[in-house]
Amino acid sequence: MxxxxxxxxxxxxxxxxxxxxxxxxxxxxxxxxxxxxxxxxxxxxxxxxxxxxxxxxxxxxxxxxxxxxxxxxxxxxxxxxxxxxxxxxxxxxxxxxxxxxxxxxxxxPAESGTANLASDIKTPRGPEVPHGTNMKTSTVRDALRDAMAEEMRRDDRVFVMGEEVAEYQGAYKVTQGLLAEFGPTRVIDTPITEYGFAGIGTGAAMGGLRPVIEFMTFNFAMQAIDHIINSAAKTNYMSGGQMRCPIVFRGPNGAASRVGAQHSQNYGPWYANVPGLVVIAPYDASDAKGLLKAAIRSDDPVVFLENELIYGRSFELPELDDHVLPIGKARVMREGKDVTIVSYSIGVGLALEAAETLAEEGIDVEVIDLRTLRPLDKETVLASLAKTNRLVVAEEGFPVCSIASEISAICMEEGFDDLDAPVVRVCNEDVPLPYAANLEKLALIDAKRVVEAVKKVCYR
Amino acid sequence: MPIFANLVAKKSTFAGQFRSSALSLFERRSYTALPNDRTNDGKQALPKAKNPVAETATVADASTDEDFALHSLQTALDADKRYEPSKEELLHLYEQMLLIRRFEEKAGQLYGLGLIGGFCHLYIGQEAVAVGLQSALDSAKDSVITGYRDHGHMLAYGIDPKVIMAELTGREAGISKGKGGSMHMFSVEHRFYGGHGIVGAQVSLGAGLAFAHKYREDGGVAMAYFGDGAANQGQVYESFNMAALWKLPIIFVIENNGYAMGTAVKRGSAETHFHRRGTAFRIPGMSVDGMDVLEVRKAAEVALEYVRGGNGPVLMELNTYRYRGHSMSDPAKYRSREEVQDVREKRDPIEHAKTELMGMGVTEESLKEIDKRVRSQVAQSADFAENSPEPVASELYTDVLVESY
Missing domain, CATH: 2.40.50.100 (RNA polymerase II/Efflux pump adaptor protein, barrel-sandwich hybrid domain)
Structure with missing residues (x-):
């Protein structure tokens, strides 16, 4: 047959x-x-x-x-x-x-639960991009690679180190082509030894270099979190400002597709908890590039959280010689007057999708992409709350002690009088991410849940 | 690399000369024989290993060459163990050790008075290690990093005792503006990179400093100090692997003071000969008497020559002893008074240097003069530390990040 x-x-x-x-x-x-x-x-x-x-x-x-x-x-x-x-x-x-x-x-059988995280909604031009700038289409993956390549051309102290970053061209191909351009002195394959190479990178930063340390995923950075927090984040303070640690720890973060609990977690809230770190979690290609360039130039240690599911998505990217964006500034992705959805990383796509659905029902949604999780741009969030008086946080991650929790607390403490309804958090379910496709789908946030939460705070 | 060229030329001579602390013939044989035996259906050839002599002729010859690099530095040190200082040099080393001793005694006293808080780990007894090694470094390009027992190291690198003591008392004039404390002091100016409170972290960080030296091709060597306790941390071996793989210019220094906090070496370590711990990564090891500042100095020269020659890392074990507890709050009940007293009487590095100086014709009087000078320096630093103001409240929020966003 x-x-x-x-x-x-x-x-x-x-x-x-x-x-x-x-x-x-x-x-x-x-x-x-x-x-x-x-x-x-x-x-x-x-x-x-x-x-x-x-x-x-x-x-x-x-x-x-x-x-x-x-x-x-x-x-x-x-x-x-x-x-x-x-x-x-x-x-x-x-x-x-x-x-x-x-x-x-x-x-x-159900398709992968992460299919719910897919979104093809185009993002608007960021506020920092000058009018009249030519735009090209780029994947987030290429935007990140270009950011590194440009910074490596600009500053010879910048180098990239991690597992499979050089000869393999990156486990997720984010470092594709860097070895060919910059050679093995500046694009360095490490053994599988996260604690060790995170320490070596941190030490090299203390010694005056500007390392970009790639974790194959942030799940594996758990082995190295001691250096990120105890060595990189705290040294400037402990030394009275004498010893700096300009390093970028980057890699994919959050749920991937059908890889089970140990490979599917958003560590944004973990790192955002720690003073001394800058934590960035961009959504589209323009922010990925502009913020990674800013991160590499920063004199502070930066945790740069990417998302595997977004790597292949295409967005408009400004054709600028030096597209560097400000760290610590949220971005209004869509203006609206009825309700605010605050999100970051992959959640932004869901928020935008929910906003379109809700627009059809006559609810005018404002969507804010935090972009930087630490320092958090409270002003933009509170200004939006003052305008819409209702707020939902959409986060692909555990709900407990989350960024969503933090935003809720800020709104309660500093925006209480502006609230017409309690802030609602829409996150993943509070369970380790399951493997089975149907359970994965149940566990992960989706646009439908965001829509329901928005209706709830609008009492509709 | 004169020493090494020399050694390589003479290696056949060294083949039969193993000190008791180096690998025995039997051990060497079993190291090399095991992988071969394992290929034989994966069974370990225990019966064969019981009879090492039978195959010695073939296996030992091969392993002699194989292992040569691993013990060559030890062999070089053993051939000529002690640095021969001029009187002035030894006087300087003596004064530095004495400064550390008196400084730490004073710190202990201030702790007792409540002027120093938190954890405070004294270096008393171990002075010859930092002083001897530092004396061989090139302070213009080499970098150093250590753990939390760091006051002595900082003094050895010429950092002003006043700002160290003021850090211990948590004052604004402290080297970290009073925000670091005993365990967290740094001086980028002196290429002293801390002062790290997480046991073993300085080993990976030190490998990073070495990476930076190599990346910049500045000729510098990093020296990473850690204790016998830290030597059991996993990241130490991750760092050994990468340092050897990439031939990083680093000297790993294990200060073996016999106790990981309260745990005697033999209770916590399967391999108590720490200088052998690099063997699996092909890092040559050296076992050094850390109570003899001149042997330490000599060993440092041997190691530095190897590392500066681009050969990759060296692992030095400095056998030393701390007279005080692990920290100020440690009553040290895990060892006897007699044990401590015995080391003080027989192996004290400062007494040792003093005897040597007197043998060189230095008078009792001039040694007293040094002691007086050191005591006054320490007293001044204590006064300074007590009388400096505490940091202003606004310092709470500075130095969290370098930039503002």
Whole structure:
């Protein structure tokens, strides 16, 4: 019986890819282990291996095709005794009637819970970008890479260190190309030894360099948190301002997709708790670039929290020679008069999406992206509260002792008279993130929950 | 690298000369034999190991060359153990050690009076370590980092005793404006990078300082001091690995004073010969008498020559002793009075140097003169520390961040 070859998912977050090249042609005999094709994801080019034996019957997706969805049948293999030439292509699944698709949906396992975090809403031009600036489209991943490359060209004290940052080009390809441009003295692969290299980076900063330390994810920075907090954050104070520590600790933070509890946590509130640190968690490409450049130039230790699920998203990025943004300033992403949603990082996409939904129902939402978690831009939050008198915080992270908790406290302490309703926190569920797709979906924040919370504070 | 060229040339001579503290022939054999034996169905060849002699001829020859780098520095030190100072040099070392001793005694006294608070870890007994090693460093380019037992180190690097004592009393004139305290003092000017309160942190940070030296190619060497207790922290070995892998210019100095707080070395360490702890990372080790300032100085020269030659890190174990408790609040019930008294009488680094000086013809009178000078310096620093004002309240909020956002 004919075997369908489907577009494979080559990473936890891959949804589609480019069929870059076929290495077999129709009529070829293949056996298990043969490389059939090369597939490009946003991170890398991967080889697609056969696990079956047979003859290549039909190639259904031509090489060079972009945006091939995971699960699409890309070729058909004829099994033993079958005539490869007589094999018919299966009917395209997308043609199926909608009603049927819906019933299939119920039987099918749920898609990853992080699908709820997806958002394709475009963000407006930031207030710091001058009028008339040309804009180009860039992924957050490229924006971060460009930020590092520009700062490395500008200041030879800047170097990048971490696991797989050099020869592998970054576990999430954020450091792609840096080794080729700057060489192994400035782009340094470390062994898997977070505590050690965080300490070495911190020591190098004390010794006058400007390290950018990449954690493959911030989950692994838990092994190194002692140096981030006890060594990097406190030294300037303990030395009476004598010994500085200009270092950036960066990497993806927050829930990824279906990777379970140990690889899915937002550490924003942890670091934001510590005086002596600057904590930045940008959302779009422009902020990612402008704030990473600012972080590298800062004389203070900076924890720079990225998000794996946003790396591949494209946004407008100003074409400026030196796009540096101010640390500690929130950004009004959307103006509105009825209610304020405060968020940061991936939550901003959800807040914007919720705002669009709510606009259709006549609720005019203002969305604030905190961008920097420490120092927190209270003024922008309180000014918005004074205007809308209602506030919801949307945070992809645990609810207890969260940034949302902090914002609630600030509104209560300093904006009490402006409140027409209690501040509501919309966060993930208060459980370790589960693996099962349906449970993951239940655990994570989504735009629907944000919408409900907004209606609640509007008493609607 | 004259010493090393010399050693390499003579290595066959060293092959048979192992001191008792170096790896024995049997140990060396089993180190090299094990991996081979394991490939044999993963079974460890215990019966074979019981009979080391049988294979010694082949295995020992191979391992002699293999291990040479690891014990070459020890061999070099053993060949010529003590630095030969001029009278002036030894007088200077003596005075520095004495300054530390008297300063720490005074700090202990001020602690008792309630003028110094919190934790206060005295360096009494260990003076020869910091003084001997520091005397070999190039203060214009080398950097130093240590743990919380740091007053003595700072004095050895020529930092004004007044600002150290004023930090201990928590005054504005203190080196950290009174915001660091006993464990957190720094002097970037003197390339002294602290003063760190988390046991073992200074080892990774020190490797970072060494990384910066190498990155800038400034010829500097970092010296990272830590105790026998810190030597059991995991990050120490992470740092050893990267320092050796990248050939960082660093000397790891284990000040083995016999006790990790109250835990005797043998109760806390499976391998009590700390200079061997770098073996797994191919870092050469040296075991040094840390109570003899001239041996310390000589050992530092051997180590520095190796590190400055671009050969990567060295691990030095300085065998020393602290006379006082771990901190001021430690009654030190885990050891006997006799043990402490015995070291004081037989191994005291200051008495040792004094005897040596008198042998060089220095008079009792001139030694008394030094003692007087040191006492007066310490008394002045104590006065200064007592009479300086406390930090103004607004200092609470300064230095949290460098920039304003």
């Amino acid at each position: 004919a075997i369908e070859l489907k577009m494979p998912a080559l990473s936890p977050t891959m949804e589609e890819g480019k069929l870059a090249k076929w290495l077999v042609k129709e009529g070829d005999e293949v056996s298990s282990g043969d490389i059939l094709a090369e597939i490009e994801t946003d991170k890398a080019t991967m080889e697609f291996e056969s696990i079956d034996e047979g003859i290549v019957g039909k190639i259904l997706v031509a090489e060079g095709t972009e945006g091939v969805k995971v699960g699409t049948v890309i070729a058909v293999l004829a099994g033993e005794g079958e005539d490869a030439s007589s094999i018919e292509a299966p009917a395209a699944k997308t043609e199926e009637p909608k009603a049927e698709a819906a019933s299939e949906e119920e039987k099918k």
